[in-house]
Amino acid sequence: MILNQIEKQTVEPQITLVGAGPGDPDLLTLKGVKALKTAAVVLYDALVNEALLNFAPDHAIKIYVGKRSDDETFSQELVNKLMIDYALNYGHVVRLKSGDPFVFARGYEEIDIAESYSIPTTIIPGISSALGVPGLQKIPMVYSKLSESFWVVTGTNAAGEISPDLYVAAKSNATIVVLMGVEKIAAITAIFKAEGKADLPVAVIENGSSTQENVVVGVVETIEELIVEKNITSPALLVFGQVVSLHPQFNPIHQFYSILQQEEY
Structure with a gap:
């Protein structure tokens, strides 16, 4: 058989x-x-x-x-x-x-x-977009005396709230990359303003590295207006720190006013 x-x-x-x-x-x-x-x-x-x-x-x-x-x-x-x-x-x-x-x-x-x-x-x-996207924009995470370290923080945690880590990071001189935070830009910039950093350089990069990439560069005080003006939406990351001043689009006059204010105090 x-x-x-x-x-x-x-x-x-x-x-x-x-x-x-x-x-x-x-x-x-x-x-x-x-x-x-x-x-x-x-x-x-x-x-x-x-x-x-x-x-x-x-x-x-x-x-x-x-x-x-x-x-x-x-x-x-x-x-x-x-x-x-x-x-x-x-x-x-x-x-x-x-x-x-x-x-x-x-x-x-x-x-x-x-x-x-x-x-x-x-x-x-x-x-990671947190490192690669700023790098493609010629923004280093650490550079000379501008920054000795960096943070990568989520703008919105699992509870839909701003991460408590961001409040701690904003007190430092480190480069701070915020992912998933563009929708909460008003609240996030308020954290930096509370630390006396209204003139801190900021870059916002939408669809980084893609053909739909869109970039705005400014300071904490005005970045929300620029985001609205340029119609920046998610997905976008935020980069806070003096290293952003190295970006070709950064206006050196912001640094000038920042230095003047520091000298006044």
């Missing part, structure tokens, strides 16, 4: 978190490209440049799981469930996240849930 055997393809679940960078598809790492080329499924976020999906095989399943500030269509719990289900049923899942997976991107949470299912995981860092 001959038994008919049905050969089943073995699925080997695997999850790779890939940082897609700030927006320009050319800023994806080579290792990220290699991961996408072997993906069975790609779960990608709202701020990921969709041109990166072309690196994945034609037969790969590509699923948008993005959420913006006012959109809860894809909760983190749902994203976690999709990631696990697809890995167990299809094999290699690439979780493509904007920026770097571990900078305000809940990357650790996704790795933790994957490992709770004993699914092998890999992390491929990306260029």
